[in-house]
Amino acid sequence: MRTLPFPTARSVGGVGMQVATMDDGTAWRADAPAHRVHRIDFHVVMFFSAGPVRHMIDFAEYEATAGDVLWIRPGQVHRFSARDGYRGTVLTMQPGFLPRPVVEATGLYRYDLPPLLRPAPDELDALLASLTQLRREYEDTALPPALHSSVLRHQLTAFLLRLAHLAASSAEAERHRADTTFTLFRDAVERGFATNHSVSAYADALAVSRRTLVRAVRAATGQTPKGFIDRRVVLEAKRLLAHTDLPIGRVGAAVGFPDAANFSKFFHQHTDMTPAAFRTELRQGAGAG
Template identity: 80%
Template structure:
């Protein structure tokens, strides 16, 4: 929805798009409207390439499937699903998907601190793709429709009252959305075995220095076989595959967000030899580190 960019971004080659207050109705810190073929996002941006935003984007889809990349993970959304992209995250639109539904964008600082905390606006640990059930979807849809009506009604109230009403309507929608996000995470955790949870946390802490399944098993006090069963039950993949995926994700982030030499990127994720890192990355990412970085720049 924005049509301007910050100058120079963060120095990593990825362009950052700020929230365009001047393009919103009445100059308020939010926008809400339809997604569709005649509505463009970031008019001068290459949407099918990776870019960063410094505001929140919430997309509620009427049709699907839609494939969308957020922080180098691909998500597939269907009718009734919600995608929530937070400030600082990189993302990319799919040229093969038709985006249909309603989109909400909001500027950091538009809501008071208490509301920000209550709605978990900066809970980056929560999943970006949400699947509301029928009742949750009805509540979200009604709250979003009310917000759209208030957003477009710029004539019946003074701007200060109009802005206050928008903040209250936006808070109502976000409280529903935050509950959905938190409950989705709790459901996922409830399904996860304690063994896997401990393994996942250990990998998150030590993946840059430890790529050994046996070492993780020993540190956690489990047999390798027990760890394999727990990880496969929770994720469908092997412990080694889980570790490698996390290492690749971190390498991608460093390649995209920094200008570190390839050897330094490899060292940061546990490879003393740059050639070994390049072979590992190409095996798992399907391209060389140099090629991956060039594709994003």
């Protein structure tokens, strides 16, 4: 896999950043097929004025549309869509262009933050105004080179502080949504596990995508939604086997398995024991105590 360096030669005055229009391919794409998977050693921030556009970052697909922002950090693997048209403005920058205190304050290496940002209209207006001013300064060749670079660093810092605040706020909002989604899922499973073992059915009932549900449950428990459902079913089956004299088939039916053979297979997969063996072992142990 190719790692593409920052194309300094394309920058105005050779500075460590660029601002360009995305539909001008020569201004912002490195010399490589953009639709192939590659790694970059610089930052890319894309502001979309149209969409949708599907873009892969670290093997996850993101769909961006007008008003959305994608922030790709150094070292991340990504791929441009070969079919979608990219429209908007792009900022690229070398990691070393800004001093370390600014790098830390702006969270340039916060890989835990989401790449896809969806700013509110007022946030987007403020970011675009700051980006417009940055582009104006970037294209101003009247200044001496040293002063040009100094002005750009100050303007870029102001822009990145706004962007970093948006990224951190988006991450916090995403965590809150994930917590809420998991809580609703957990409650729905508690009500419906005896008849509903389908992840897609729970996602539909909660009006979220299956992918969103997977992320929320994994963030809260480290499990998949299917694993969470199965654990709850097994727990209930164990309770019934331990505390009732229901036949195995009736226990299976009580947790959503009308066919006793399917229930026994499911139970064995998750416990390495048949339901009958579990019940016998539990009761023999209780008698010995």
